[in-house]
Amino acid sequence: MDDILDKHMSIYTLKNVLSLHVFADYFGSKQLHRITKGTTLTATLFQATGEAPGTSGYVNITKMKGKKVGFATEDNDGHFSANFVKSVQEIPYNISVIQISNIITSSAAEAPVAPPTDIDLIDLMSKKGCKEFAKLLQNSQISKSFTDLMENGLTVFCPIDKVVNSFLPKYKNLTKNGQTSLLLYHGIPDYHSLGMLRSKNGFINTMATTKGKNNKYDFSVQNDGDNVKLETNIVTAKITGTLLDEEPLAVYKIDKVLQPSELFKAQSINSEDTAPEPSSGDDEGDGETTANNNGAMIMSVNGGWLITFVLSIALVFV
Known part of the structure; x- marks a missing residue:
């Protein structure tokens, strides 16, 4: 293999x-x-x-x-x-x-295969309730980091417009590096169908995870019946809808902005990615909507x- x-x-x-x-x-x-x-x-x-x-x-x-x-x-x-x-x-x-x-293999089986019709990730999110999150990706110029992974496997969790707008004051209070890490935190460099997520409980790395560094930028996937929850040490978000689930790309709506503990915690812990601590307002109130070998x-x-x-x-x- x-x-x-x-x-x-x-x-x-x-x-x-x-x-x-x-x-x-x-x-x-x-x-x-x-x-x-x-x-x-x-x-x-x-x-x-x-x-x-x-x-x-x-x-x-x-x-x-x-x-x-x-x-x-x-x-x-x-x-x-x-x-x-x-x-x-x-x-x-x-x-x-x-x-x-x-x-068992052959040259025919190993021949390069063209991917399906190209999907415009930004356009997809913009048209299906995640326009504000798509704007953040475009404005930060890291949307390419997402699209580059689409061919081999990518899962994106996009917060709905209402919660992104409520979260913007905290987002703007982060450094540029912090903003980049936050956005990358909403992507997993592998394909995960909803069924796969429902069968998984435990921590998962994100696009913001950096090998060899203390900043893990991971979160926990937890299942509650048919609901899939994403838990950081700061907030718990829920998958509320599916924009696209066609291997190798899955895009899901979530009801909160995912906040990694590497960015949102006491100022006494140094982090090169954090600006002064964002407002200590209720982290649960980011515009929540009620609603998943060889x-x-x-x-x-x-x-x-x-x-x-x-x-x-x-x-x-x-």
Whole structure:
């Protein structure tokens, strides 16, 4: 797996490589060792989605000497890069999870993939209730820091206009570095769907997090039923709506401005990013609105692409 990760592929290309590991037919351990005529071709998710050029989304499965079973893409020149290791889980003729020795890949799967139609993040937020936050990003000239991450994974939490307007006095009292850190604090350099956030409890780093420094700029994600709350040591914000949730970009509305403890705390603790302490007014009153190794795995399925794809990704990294 490290060989693939070292190539720093875009998320779209990586999805194509991973989709080669999801088969459209059932292959348990017994079926693999009883292949008719000793070899067969099977379609993968890469082929089924139409992303594969020609028949490059087929995988060749062949019985080899010593009771080994090899896996390779269709055009393999007789070279099988991966072998069957063991069965992990089988539900006969429904779902089979098997372990193989290496990743299956090809030049077709690794070919650069153009991202979907470009999304104007600033325009998206401006039109859907986060115009004031979008203005702050533009005026601070750090909007590029957000857009540069959109291809490989980005999650943005944008406070609604009402709370941003109420927060502006505190924002203006920060130094330029502090303002930049505050805005970056509202972005996570990874894609997190709402479902992923709902299943997560714990601290998460932000775009403002700097390695090797004491300023963590993280916050805690906490779930309360269907509600997702973002907790700093200063405020607790709630996700109140979804502007966009299409991998690799997710943008959510929140009902408060996230305030990191690195910027909003006693003056006695030095921070190069903080100006004199902002007004000690009620932090909860920012205009709140009431309202959420290298072993690889293959999943072969007879139906149910979504479940098998998720499982195959999880198992590839085991």
